[in-house]
Amino acid sequence: MAKLLVTGGYGFIGSNFVNYWLRNYPDDSLLNLDKMTYAADENYVDESLKSKNYSFVRGDIADKELVMSITAEVDTVINFAAESHVDNAINEPSAFVKSNYLGVFNLLEAARKRDLRFHQVSTDEVYGSLSLDSSDKFGDGSCYSPRNPYSATKAAADLLVRAYFNTYGIKATISNCSNNFGPHQHPEKLVPKTILNAVGNRKIPLYGDGKQVRDWIYVEDHVRGIELILGRGKIGESYLISAENERRNVEVVNEILGLLKKERSLIEFVSDRPGHDVRYALDSSKMRSIGWAPRYEFQNALKETVRHYLDEFNLYSRKTSRQGK
Ligand SMILES: NC(=O)c1ccc[n+]([C@@H]2O[C@H](COP(=O)([O-])OP(=O)(O)OC[C@H]3O[C@@H](n4cnc5c(N)ncnc54)[C@H](O)[C@@H]3O)[C@@H](O)[C@H]2O)c1
Helix, strand or coil: CCEEEEECCCCHHHHHHHHHHHHHCCCCEEEEEECCCCCCCHHHCCHHHCCCCEEEEECCCCCHHHHHHHHHHCCEEEECCCCCCHHHHHHCCHHHHHHHHHHHHHHHHHHHHHCCEEEEEEEHHHHCCCCCCCCCCECCCCCCCCCCHHHHHHHHHHHHHHHHHHHHCCEEEEEEECEEECCCCCCCCHHHHHHHHHHCCCCEEEECCCCCEEEEEEHHHHHHHHHHHHHHCCCCCEEEECCCCEEEHHHHHHHHHHHCCCCHHHEEEECCCCCCCCECCECCHHHHHCCCCCCCCHHHHHHHHHHHHHHCHHHHHCCCCCCCC
16 A cells, blocks of 8 residues: 655646546555645545545645655655646746746655655656657657746756656656646646637637647546556656647647537637747657557547536636636
8 A cells, every 4th residue: 555645636637646546546545735826726636535545735845844744654756746837937937946846856855865756747848849840759868958937947857856866766757748638727728728718709819820739648648657657667767658649739729619619710819929839749659668558539538628627617717717838
């Protein structure tokens, strides 16, 4: 029976992980440490799954004393906690440096001093941008080339994890995943924003010409990838998680509009984000070699996702809307 500390467990991917874990490993203890930023919501963890093995502490991974004390009773740390929205990083990067870099430093110090298993949840954005008209993909061993303050803090944290493995031999792994969609994503991001705006017949802002390519994966497939790395991943290694499902942003928006039977005239092309990455794509063969494959087909998962946001419309429409990723 494992004793997990999950950080950021009330955010989008973290809460999907927590629900998955409580459902599939009810005998493990799971402590959720979350700062409860605007992106978090206590409703995201299913009440019916909260047994005596589940606990929650509201707190900040950038708080060194808290991190040291809270890790006394755990053996594994999975770090989802981060500031995650690129637009916010461009406008106000300091919180990103604090949570995404200094917070990881504190977790690594705890992992080193307490000999914990540590998994860092990272992103494909650390690799920078690919050209739109190529079929290149980032793979194991591609160089890091982050191009905005969000991806730079994530890349810096990954490098610190690697350094702690090399220097101190900590039991660490990293996953770099592509763009997630599914339940519990904040309406600042492209998919929920498109759904909520379309339902309200409001304009859907799309950066530039909307032709940027993202590699889309359903959140539960990401969660299952992390589960597999925790079980079968090699210590010291990084794993790229991707369903190898490239779509232009405008195509994703058009698919959602089609599902909702709304007009494409709701799309409003707006000035591009500074330094906007045009294309991300990942080679997931290393994940597949340890037995992982995505289970969800894009169109069906998108349909389920749309249904979720419609069912929970009041919950999400209360949250502030900003631009999409
Ligand atoms: N969303 C994606 O498509 C995607 C893709 C690849 C990797 N990731 C990574 O996955 C992780 C989770 O992303 P998400 O989309 O769920 O983000 P999110 O913004 O929805 O959730 C982040 C959670 O972390 C919490 N948090 C933030 N700073 C904290 C701190 N200092 N201490 C404790 N808790 C803190 C927030 O309250 C929130 O619950 C991030 O590390 C992100 O870089 C996201």
